[in-house]
Amino acid sequence: MKKKYLALLLASVMTVSVMGCASNGTGTANEPSGEAEINSEEAAVEAAESETEENIKTKEEETVMRNASGNVNLNQVGFMPKARKTVVVRGENLNPEFRILDAKTDEEVFKGTLTGPVEAKEAAETVYQGDFSDFTTPGNYVVKVSNDEESYPFEIKDGVYDEALKEIFLFFYKQRCGCEVEESIVGKIAHGPCHTSDAQIYGTKEYKEVNGGWHDAGDYGRYVVAGATSIADMFMAYEDFPEIWKTDSVGIPESGNGIPDILDEARYELDWMLKMQDEATGGVYHKVTCIDFPGYVMPEAETKKLVLAPISPTATGDFAAVMAMASRIYRPFDEEFADKALEVAKKAWDFLEANPGMEGFKNPPEIHTGEYGDGDSSDERYWAAVELLKVTGEQKYKDYVSKALSGNVPFGFGWDTMGTYGNAAYLSLDESLQDAALKDKVLEACKNQANEYLNNVKTDGYMCDLGTNYIWGSNLSVCSFARLMLLVNKYCPDMKEMYTAAYDQISYLFGQNAVSYSFISGFGTNYTQNSHHRPSLATSSLVKGMVAGGPNGGKQDPCAGKALKDAPPAKSYIDHSESYSTNEVAIYWNSPVLYLLSAIISGE
Missing domain, CATH: 1.50.10.10 (Glycosyltransferase)
Structure with missing residues (x-):
């Protein structure tokens, strides 16, 4: 696993925990309960470290990480060969070239041109868009842009979903x-x-x-x-x-x-x-x-x-x-x-x-x-x-x-x-x-x-x-x-x-999407895995196939309200079990x- 990804993961989890997402088991996605309590900063940091170790272990077991930064976003599960295939790159004044590389050999298999800039208003950012629908060869790939940042890996094959x-x-x-x-x-x-x-x-x-x-x-x-x-x-x-x-x-x-x-x-x-x-x-x-x-x-x-x-x-x-x-x-x-x-x-x-x-x-x-x-x-x-x-x-x-x-x-x-x-x-x-x-x-x-x-x-x-x-x-x-x-x-x-x-x-x-997550647990590389779901939490297990609520500009739980206080609507999502208004199932x-x-x- 690349250190860059490890640092990003650790920082994101610790930030969420310190800012008010300690768990007490009282929240729900059906209605804002207002009952979630905030534990001490020290306890939150300790929980974040433990949670991060488990998350990293899961990632290491299931995928080989590359130089994915979260700035090159696409369907992390992949595409059927004849399907529409797109990528969205976060940034300004980008070189328009993008390349598709074989995820194992780094061999270049396709080259395309980004269009933009395009405003992502609800995310408060500028992005560029790429289309590689013409590339249909089955396999495992990444998209790489001119500054060497890459997408999460994806697959092209029949039956990919x-x-x-x-x-x-x-x-x-x-x-x-x-x-x-x-x-x-x-x-x-x-x-x-x-x-x-x-x-x-x-x-x-x-x-x-x-x-x-x-x-x-x-x-x-x-x-x-x-x-x-x-x-x-x-x-x-x-x-x-x-x-x-x-x-x-x-x-x-x-x-x-x-x-x-x-x-x-x-x-x-x-x-x-x-x-x-x-x-x-x-x-x-x-x-x-x-x-x-x-x-x-x-x-x-x-x-x-x-x-x-x-x-x-x-x-x-x-x-x-x-x-x-x-x-x-x-x-x-x-x-x-x-x-x-x-x-x-x-x-x-x-x-x-x-x-x-x-x-x-x-x-x-x-x-x-x-x-x-x-x-x-x-x-x-x-x-x-x-x-x-x-x-x-x-x-x-x-x-x-x-x-x-x-x-x-x-x-x-x-x-x-x-x-x-x-x-x-x-x-x-x-x-x-x-x-x-x-x-x-x-x-x-x-x-x-x-x-x-x-x-x-x-x-x-x-x-x-x-x-x-x-x-x-x-x-x-x-x-x-x-x-x-x-x-x-x-x-x-x-x-x-x-x-x-x-x-x-x-x-x-x-x-x-603007938060670089697959919202379906267990699918993709950077998928939601800390769902507000009592059986998952009671057994400390990842349950595959659960759909998270998703970005919520209202931030109606204390966890999201504090950790995402200044986040624009499209970025108002936390993969944390206490954020029932963004991460319940x-x-x-x-x-x-x-x-x-x-x-x-x-x-x-």
């Missing part, structure tokens, strides 16, 4: 609650059944069995809106890219049962969601958690009383939508379950119709876990109506959709903004269920919105689609914006720039990357 996609998918198995999670699949974070006690229904003396589902993030809460978002992404990946997701051999316990593994994994969450519906009314409870977040312990060590939070219209709408989808998708495999899914989806819709003005969810005063508050359920209702229309063809759903689209077309691929899920479903309807004018309206609105994201890519130094949207969970936004561009390209195949811009976001996620951050990566693999 296959292992990453597998681990991104397996994250959902690793997040299972209420069952044994097997060591042979997950390694050190294996655990026995957890959170198996009945949950008290808030405000009553009644209890309900709600075992199962996925822990949604770095804590152990289970949230319907988060789970529904992830399931929808899985379903869309399964339907849009069947050549990838028909597989029954990824390596979960259900593999080999004749059902695609992605549907088996989604079914585990769906079975839990069925328990979250109130049988009497059809409404769906918002979440089940303890009243506070646990420390950095394994899931079976969180044994406090579980509380079932009140019914919410957003949880009910999301539930109705994904159950309607499930009734279509599972019918070839399990007709009884498909019938049940449609039955409960309709029942949830009846609840929504009976409660048109129901207020959005807010945490009761005694509950301090993630809120997932959302005061507007119109987008969830719209999405549910489209999915039910798609399954049933019933006029009442068509009428509701027509009314919902009489105003502005809603957007969003996120737990609080679900409009684009509805738009994607509407555009895919049989023509007999569509209104031609409304279809044109939806598509035109999607094109207009996607063009804004395309312009962001064209004008940003790192070719990122975010614009100024470096918010909590910005990597979700990266994928959401890219997915809208892909949706437009699907219905407007002549708009090829949309696909290219979406592809650039994979490069952003794997290292072509979540199922609904993994699922959009799963979809986007599937699209890119399928497209090539």
